[in-house]
Amino acid sequence: MERGVEVYAQELKRYLPAHRVDIISAPKINWTKDFSRQIARFTSQTLRQLETDPPDILYPLNNRWQSILCKLFCLRHKTKLVLGGHSGLGWDDKLNLWLFPDVFICFTHAQEQWAKTVNPLIKTTVIPHGVDLRQFTPHGPKGKLNLPRPIFLTVSAPHKNIQDTIAAVAQLNQGSLLVLGSVGTTVPHNIIDQYYRAADVFTLASSPSEAFGISYLEAMACNLPVVATDDPIRREIIDSAGLFIENPHRIAEYATTLKAAAETSWGNKPYHQAQKFSWDTVANQYETAFSKLLAA
Incomplete structure (x- = not known):
């Protein structure tokens, strides 16, 4: 990736x-x-x-x-x-x-x-x-994932707190975590939209110092709700298209927020937010x- x-x-x-x-x-x-x-x-x-x-x-x-x-x-x-x-x-x-x-x-x-x-x-x-709204769209082919639902998707890279995400999903005792990137499944960028569409929630617990996070836009463009770190940058990007966690190291809080995101009816909020970008x-x-x- x-x-x-x-x-x-x-x-x-x-x-x-x-x-x-x-x-x-x-x-x-x-x-x-x-x-x-x-x-x-x-x-x-x-x-x-x-x-x-x-x-x-x-x-x-x-x-x-x-x-x-x-x-x-x-x-x-x-x-x-x-x-x-x-x-x-x-x-x-x-x-x-x-x-x-x-x-x-x-x-x-x-x-x-x-x-x-x-x-x-x-x-x-x-x-x-x-974000390219021609590639990243709610409609289109989905990656074939034989995984229990809800499927939480994340990407691995420095400053992403991937271990916290793994621990939070494990605490739910239900669903699955799909990790894309260097320590997970490597996916070419021209088909990564298929994996977004196959998931239920996108999560990325970025460091507050991270400049942006293009994957937030890609996920929302595929109409995936987002769970992200609560900081001014992430608030500006995601707005009402997801839920926020104050501290991803608090695993119980992170897990509860993931569960809430999976159980919320989001309509087309994520896609409409992505259209701004x-x-x-x-x-x-x-x-x-x-x-x-x-x-x-």
Whole structure:
């Protein structure tokens, strides 16, 4: 299953067809061994190739040395630097904010408020992540899951509190937990919607510092209710399309909330919430932001 930032980059390119958008991807990175040096080496090599034909906009997605090297490149050229709050509320994005990009993209208003406390002088714009409502829809094929219901679905990655989710579902003594990702079932992104549609509740107990969570949008677009951590970012994304837990480490509270979500009649609330994040709408916001940037 692709990382969220990789899905984001591909979708951004697809929804801006009027522009030439080149995605330059590093060879496979070993994220367990000195990945910062690997990314720095790749970034240096890439920027050398761009020296003779610098782009109008440079938008690095891997932070730290990549952000710093791209800033230095943009200072030597007329290239505009765009940085986004992909890392969330922490040191990586604090560095990005103090690099003074031409614009810093925040994915929620809550994130923008945090950014302004870090660097009040930074130029920001709020553009949420998007979801492809053509792929992610309540109607369509479902993954064949021979599992007891209700089926709770989650994704595994750092900062997702996956062990708490496992413990909470186990405490229910009913239903099943389907884990997609690195420690669960690996599913190509082009068919992951089938698994959302086959489940009853989506849950993801993200760290409050996490920047967004594209999987929330994908689940809601398939009309799945969500159980998530109670923090300003998740509230802004999910609104009334799910239930919230104050502390996922409190397993009894987490389990009770999962049960309540499975037993609630949600109608089309999740799908209607996801419609607010349609890539068609989000792409127009990027079009406006990039046009302003180039006209400045």
